[in-house]
Amino acid sequence: MADDIDLAALCRGDKAAWDLFVRRYAGLILSAVRGPARPGTELEDMVQEVFTRLCRNDYRLLKSYDATRAGLSTWLTIVARSTARDMQRRRTPPVTPIDSVPEIAFAVTDEPVEKLRLPDELLSPRQKLIVALIYERDMDVAEIAKSLAIDPQTVRSTHHKAMLKLREHFAALEKREKG
Template sequence: MNANINQIYDNNKSCNAEIFFKENNIRIKNDIGCFLKTKFNYITKYDVEEIFQEVAFKIIKHNYLSKYSSDKSSLNTWLYIISRSVSIDYMRKLQKNYQYIDEYEESPAVDIPKSTITIPKGLLSERQNQVVKMVFWGDMRSVEVAEQLGISPQTVRSIKHQAIAKLRRYFGAETERRIVS
């Protein structure tokens, strides 16, 4: 059964949209509210109302009512997907950081000193030392290091991991967990 919104409601487009939103406004608002509660810390009724207006505008502007087909998805799923995408767009707009160009002050250049960490001789094997220098001081990726040394990228990552573990133990940071690229 292929039912679209125009067949469910009469073919008069202005009445069609009005009736559709009167009958489905609670469902749409619930979808918006439930989605926002899972993703964002603070929402208000105002946000839900604003997003509902955006959903209605999008459905009408893009003539989605005539494009809906029950063969593709249920009405609930269709409304949820539209509500979710509009909610995400709306919340992204709110989170943008705006700064007027007149208020912008250029920050002074900061000199970042080069790393003064010295690795004691004999702590790392020659291969580990090569890998550490190429990855961290040479800013090379594992694939590039692997090509240079003639080994697999997995081996490079393994050697890097072993070297980092040795360095952590030596510098007393073995209990700290940090993500190192």
């Protein structure tokens, strides 16, 4: 059971359970698809596509939901947003608004292109994520802290440690190249 909806009955094709599920979550799914939707997109079509995916192939997607791992609302939001993005990818060629591209992406530098494969394990996944959010998405500390549900000071210290590692790594690399 999730939020008093009998998912087992729903996945057996129980019409009443499906109707209750639709009434309960149509608003959430509509709100979720609105996020990634581009202006002028038919939101109703997107919501319909989400519901279709949920019940397609004998409710295969819905059956993959595990109530012990996350709430149904959380899971549905990610499913809905993912579906919305898939639909947009299918319908329109990929276009990125110029305002959403970080300036660094346009920068022309004289830096040599890295020939060697750099060690992925140099930074921890958390360090990579925080530094990527800072430099790839231009997010500030407060935004990152809120997004990852961590303390702003943790963001600063994680970034600091990551940059120390990178500086040490490249300093050692350059020393080796010169030597």
